Amino acid sequence: xxxxxxxxxxxxxxxxxxxAIYTPYVLNTxxxxxxxxxxxxxxxxxIAHTLEKFPYLVAEREGEILGYAYASxxxxxxxxxxxxxxxxxVRSDTRQSGIGRCLYDAxxxxxxxxxxxxxxxxxxxxxxEDEHLTLDSVKFHTKMGYRxxxxxxxxxxxxxxxxxxxxxxxxxxxxxPVQLPVRPIGEVRAVVAEKYNxxxxx
Numbered sequence: 001x002x003x004x005x006x007x008x009x010x011x012x013x014x015x016x017x018x019x020a021i022y023t024p025y026v027l028n029t030x031x032x033x034x035x036x037x038x039x040x041x042x043x044x045x046x047i048a049h050t051l052e053k054f055p056y057l058v059a060e061r062e063g064e065i066l067g068y069a070y071a072s073x074x075x076x077x078x079x080x081x082x083x084x085x086x087x088x089x090v091r092s093d094t095r096q097s098g099i100g101r102c103l104y105d106a107x108x109x110x111x112x113x114x115x116x117x118x119x120x121x122x123x124x125x126x127x128x129e130d131e132h133l134t135l136d137s138v139k140f141h142t143k144m145g146y147r148x149x150x151x152x153x154x155x156x157x158x159x160x161x162x163x164x165x166x167x168x169x170x171x172x173x174x175x176x177p178v179q180l181p182v183r184p185i186g187e188v189r190a191v192v193a194e195k196y197n198x199x200x201x202x
Contacts, residue, residue, distance in 0.1 A: 003061050005099065007106040007198035009189065010056040010068060015044040017065040018058065021091050030124050030133040030158045054084060054185055055110040059099050066094045069103040071111060074120050081182050082173075083118035084111060104144050106198050108172055113188040113195075115180055117173035121146060124156060125164040132159050138166065146170045 010018065023037040038046070050056045056070040067090035074083035086107065090099045111119065121141050126133040138148075146168035154162040192198075 005066070005102050006060050007057055007102060008060070010047055010051070010058045010070075012044050012048050014058055014065060014068075015040060015047055018047070018068050018089075019043045021065070021067065021089050024092055025089060028132070030126075030156070030161070030163050031137065033124065033156045033158060033163075035158070051185065055107055055114075057103055057106055057110070059090075059103050066091050067099045067103055069100075069107045071107065071116070071119075074118070082116060082175075082179060083120055084116055085120050085122060087121075100140060101144065106196070108170075109196055110185075110188065110192050112172055113183070113191055114185065115173065115182045117171060117175055117179075119146070119170040119172060121168045121170075123166050123168060125151065125166045127154070127162065127164055130161065132161065133163060138168070141168045141170075144170065 019038070019040055022032075022043070025031050026034045026037045047056055050070050050072060053073075054071040056068070058068045059066045067088070069086065069088040071084040071086055074080050074085050086104070088100055088103055088107075090103075108119065123137050123141065124133055125138065126135065129135060147170070148166060149169045150167040152165045155165050156163040
């Protein structure tokens with residue numbers, strides 16, 4: 001029997017569950033270039049800071065959190081306001097089950113409501129695939145409509161290995177000579193709730 005996957009906005013109370021998903025990526029992979037997992041206090045503050053301006057979404061099934069995705073500033077200067085960096089983490093035992101697609105589809109819808117035009121993804125890239133890093137993230141983003149726009153050589157060092165880093169990009173809006181300002185996340189939450197149900201069968 002299919003079970004519903006529900007996408008909703010995260011809150012700081014979700015921090016323990018989200019940190020539990022993120023920590024294995026820090027400790028066991030080169031997907032993130034952090035060496036040590038953040039404390040619960042630090043991770044909670046990260047969520048709160050993101051939610052001031054951008055969407056931070058979680059996927060859950062029967063109340064159990066399976067993954068999360070969020071947007072953050074691409075760059076801090078105002079000319080970059082219409083571009084964001086996207087991040088996604090899915091619980092390891094639910095990878096390749098459609099959770100990531102559900103999260104990214106929802107994230108794109110919320111960002112579009114805000115008036116965001118460019119979704120940018122910074123992705124660790126193996127010179128040679130190993131037990132810590134594969135090309136899965138690049139393949140996933142390609143399936144989601146991202147294209148490769150840049151590669152930096154051996155700029156990340158973890159597990160006594162050097163890793164490249166790539167940028168991938170997806171354009172989700174029209175770039176105009178006179179562009180409307182980006183809407184704060186607080187202004188679009190009600191619109192999103194009314195317009196999108198954010199429930200999938202999975």
